Amino acid sequence: MAQYARTKGSIALITLTNPPVNALSSAVRKGITETVSRALNDTQVKAVVLCGENGQFCGGADIKEFAKPMSGPALVPMIHAIEAGEKPVVAAIEGIALGGGLELALGCHYRVAHAKARMGLPEVTLGLLPAAGGTQRLPRLTGIPTALELITTGRHITAQEALKLGIVDKVTDGNVVDAAMEMALSVIGRPLSPRRLSTLSTPPLANLDGVFEAAMAQVKRRSRGAMAPVACVKAVRAAAELPYSQGMKRELELMGTLMSSGQAKALQYCFFAQRAVGKWSLPNGAQWNNSRPRDIRTAGVIGLGTMGRGIVVSLVKAGISVVAVEMEEKQLDLGRKEVTGILERDAKRRGVTAPLHLISFALSLQSLRGVDLVIEAVFEDMELKKRVFADLSRVCNQNTMLCTNTSGLDVDQIASVTDRPPLVVGMHFFAPAHVMKLLEVVCGPRSSAEAVATAMSLGKRMGKVSVAVGNCPGFVGNRMLKSYMDESVFLLEEGASPEQVDQALEEFGFALGIFKVGDLSGLDVGWRVRKSSGLIGPDVNPTFPSRVRQGRRYCPLPDLLCEQGRWGQKTGRGWYLYDSAGGRVARPDPEIQRFLQDYRLRYGIPSRRISEQEVVERCVFALANEGFQVLEDGMAAGPEDIDMVYVFGYGWPRHRGGPMFHAAQVGLPRVLQRLEFYYRENPDIPHLQPSALLRRLVGAGSPPIQQWKQYIRSTHSQL
Numbered sequence: 246m247a248q249y250a251r252t253k254g255s256i257a258l259i260t261l262t263n264p265p266v267n268a269l270s271s272a273v274r275k276g277i278t279e280t281v282s283r284a285l286n287d288t289q290v291k292a293v294v295l296c297g298e299n300g301q302f303c304g305g306a307d308i309k310e311f312a313k314p315m316s317g318p319a320l321v322p323m324i325h326a327i328e329a330g331e332k333p334v335v336a337a338i339e340g341i342a343l344g345g346g347l348e349l350a351l352g353c354h355y356r357v358a359h360a361k362a363r364m365g366l367p368e369v370t371l372g373l374l375p376a377a378g379g380t381q382r383l384p385r386l387t388g389i390p391t392a393l394e395l396i397t398t399g400r401h402i403t404a405q406e407a408l409k410l411g412i413v414d415k416v417t418d419g420n421v422v423d424a425a426m427e428m429a430l431s432v433i434g435r436p437l438s439p440r441r442l443s444t445l446s447t448p449p450l451a452n453l454d455g456v457f458e459a460a461m462a463q464v465k466r467r468s469r470g471a472m473a474p475v476a477c478v479k480a481v482r483a484a485a486e487l488p489y490s491q492g493m494k495r496e497l498e499l500m501g502t503l504m505s506s507g508q509a510k511a512l513q514y515c516f517f518a519q520r521a522v523g524k525w526s527l528p529n530g531a532q533w534n535n536s537r538p539r540d541i542r543t544a545g546v547i548g549l550g551t552m553g554r555g556i557v558v559s560l561v562k563a564g565i566s567v568v569a570v571e572m573e574e575k576q577l578d579l580g581r582k583e584v585t586g587i588l589e590r591d592a593k594r595r596g597v598t599a600p601l602h603l604i605s606f607a608l609s610l611q612s613l614r615g616v617d618l619v620i621e622a623v624f625e626d627m628e629l630k631k632r633v634f635a636d637l638s639r640v641c642n643q644n645t646m647l648c649t650n651t652s653g654l655d656v657d658q659i660a661s662v663t664d665r666p667p668l669v670v671g672m673h674f675f676a677p678a679h680v681m682k683l684l685e686v687v688c689g690p691r692s693s694a695e696a697v698a699t700a701m702s703l704g705k706r707m708g709k710v711s712v713a714v715g716n717c718p719g720f721v722g723n724r725m726l727k728s729y730m731d732e733s734v735f736l737l738e739e740g741a742s743p744e745q746v747d748q749a750l751e752e753f754g755f756a757l758g759i760f761k762v763g764d765l766s767g768l769d770v771g772w773r774v775r776k777s778s779g780l781i782g783p784d785v786n787p788t789f790p791s792r793v794r795q796g797r798r799y800c801p802l803p804d805l806l807c808e809q810g811r812w813g814q815k816t817g818r819g820w821y822l823y824d825s826a827g828g829r830v831a832r833p834d835p836e837i838q839r840f841l842q843d844y845r846l847r848y849g850i851p852s853r854r855i856s857e858q859e860v861v862e863r864c865v866f867a868l869a870n871e872g873f874q875v876l877e878d879g880m881a882a883g884p885e886d887i888d889m890v891y892v893f894g895y896g897w898p899r900h901r902g903g904p905m906f907h908a909a910q911v912g913l914p915r916v917l918q919r920l921e922f923y924y925r926e927n928p929d930i931p932h933l934q935p936s937a938l939l940r941r942l943v944g945a946g947s948p949p950i951q952q953w954k955q956y957i958r959s960t961h962s963q964l
């Protein structure tokens with residue numbers, strides 16, 4: 246699918262047609278190959294312009310085809326034919342030129358871009374490298390440092406930046422195809438050799454070894470075990486050190502290794518899963534494409550603690566006018582200072598003016614009367630939240646949507662104190678809310694389709710990945726996290742140290758080990774929750790052994806730590822030791838070793854050597870097992886939703902696809918067998934008991950993850 250037309254007498258116009266992004270499917274590659282050959286062989290044609298239909302140049306290779314056997318003409322010879330041809334070819338870049346799309350443009354002799362176009366080589370985010378000559382042509386054009394940065398990060402750049410870097414020759418505000426035609430006419434007859442990037446040498450660079458060593462160290466530090474960024478550095482190094490043809494061989498070889506890797510499959514799964522979670526549906530038939538979101542222009546935020554501040558910043562950056570409310574003047578001033586500071590720093594970084602005119606600060610809920618939507622972000626306390634919602638019900642217009650930022654409380658109970666339960670939803674942000682990409686949209690049993698649609702679309706406007714989840718304690722993310730955290734402390738009881746557990750999890754790919762995360766977010770938070778849920782305090786039955794609570798194994802280690810005032814970074818001591826209160830650098834603390842030894846002695850628990858494999862399996866398989874239960878309970882629509890919650894909200898390594906994808910990749914029979922083994926060893930830990938859905942899937946021969954939904958027997962699905 247590429248259309249051919251002859252215009253202006255001597256110009257052949259080739260238009261890529263494959264909506265929505267003109268991806269280079271086998272049909273498109275065939276179309277380009279044929280039309281380019283036609284243009285080169287037509288003696289009337291003096292130059293060629295290549296563009297894309299519907300304002301999009303090209304979104305790169307068709308990612309859906311990666312899972313199938315290759316068919317149709319290959320990209321590399323197709324691009325080579327364009328570059329080697331004896332007629333000038335100009336790429337007219339509108340919308341996007343990404344991945345193979347930019348590589349195609351780099352094979353052209355000239356490039357003209359629309360001012361709003363975006364370009365980039367994002368293959369690394371799909372576990373690949375730009376293997377249609379991108380790793381060899383770009384360094385020859387921009388020099389090695391720029392090419393290294395663009396290829397290893399996959400960053401999209403604007404047309405203006407592309408012009409500065411020499412990636413495009415001209416930027417226009419007007420019709421890009423007209424501008425490309427004009428350029429094509431003006432270059433007819435000029436020598437093409439200097440425009441063939443593959444024939445150039447990379448610009449000389451002093452200290453080549455140093456540059457590549459630093460780049461390699463940086464990607465290894467950033468990528469936490471991801472293979473693609475490392476391969477990208479190797480491929481660019483080949484461009485610097487080898488002739489083009491040998492560089493291309495190296496590129497192909499490295500691509501071959503990546504293409505067949507589990508990491509590329511995981512990252513490509515993430516690409517589609519991220520898009521799939523936007524396509525929500527409710528049991529009553531309402532869904533993303535039949536429910537209209539409201540147009541939100543003004544919003545109120547109640548509570549200017551860490552979460553509230555981040556929410557205000559996210560809303561303002563999305564262009565929404567915000568009224569930020571605090572009850573105490575001192576807190577309000579502090580919040581104002583913080584929010585203003587974040588917005589000013591962000592604007593400075595982006596070279597724009599901070600949109601401070603969009604925020605007003607107030608000390609009373611009355612100021613929220615006329616807003617379209619309110620997000621409450623007060624303390625995680627049901628009685629307090631209910632009081633706020635009852636007040637909001639009185640104060641706000643009848644039509645105002647009311648949202649609660651809660652990390653696990655019952656949204657329906659909160660809705661029940663209002664006069665408008667259908668207009669109440671949960672919006673669970675993750676700290677810091679202006680940075681973290683995840684938003685769990687909690688659909689209460691009475692939340693209307695319009696309210697869910699509005700919260701989902703508002704999340705998207707704020708740049709979040711919004712995932713619709715059911716209303717159960719902890720929703721999806723925190724509910725699953727409980728099993729993972731419980732396993733980590735049980736491992737301490739049995740002989741592991743916090744640094745050993747963290748190291749195993751970080752090797753697996755988590756940004757931070759679980760104990761470092763605990764210290765960072767404050768150990769007192771969970772302590773307060775455990776007290777309010779009756780796990781600690783007067784409600785605990787004194788006749789029960791203290792390592793059993795509410796009928797299951799319980800580890801009091803975190804409580805004992807909190808009793809000692811070790812609340813994490815904020816107190817300078819937690820599972821680790823820090824230089825001072827608020828310190829960030831975690832050091833192992835010998836006192837913790839003694840504390841653990843005393844504890845084991847007191848409870849008569851024999852200490853044993855725990856392998857890295859056991860740490861990862863017990864934590865990660867327990868997490869996935871709870872995920873299967875979440876699916877069975879109808880609290881997440883599919884495994885993709887769970888995986889996106891973990892990738893975007895909990896530091897799960899994207900190149901492992903998410904806990905459910907990881908379970909599928911390890912093999913469901915293996916996961917089942919390991920869970921059975923650990924459950925046999927620990928019959929007092931119910932979350933190690935394999936879920937019925939996992940057993941059913943294994944019984945059905947472990948169907949691919951895309952088919953799991955067919956095996957869910959949820960009788961009360963909320964999604």
Ligand SMILES: CC/C=C\C=C\CC(=O)SCCNC(=O)CCNC(=O)[C@H](O)C(C)(C)COP(=O)(O)OP(=O)(O)OC[C@H]1O[C@@H](n2cnc3c(N)ncnc32)[C@H](O)[C@@H]1OP(=O)(O)O
Pocket residue numbers: 265266268304305306307308309320321341343344345346367368371373374375376377500517520521
């Ligand atoms: C030897 C091998 C040689 C060469 C190898 C080359 C490798 C590549 O080229 S890999 C592909 C590189 N390209 C990309 O990574 C771009 C991926 N796409 C995007 O980043 C975005 O989709 C976007 C193009 C910036 C558009 O974003 P947005 O406007 O937000 O829309 P989306 O919802 O993301 O996408 C709409 C629709 O299009 C589908 N899609 C997008 N890109 C591709 C693609 N490259 N292949 C197949 N499908 C693509 C996307 O899935 C959406 O589909 P829906 O069904 O509507 O959900």
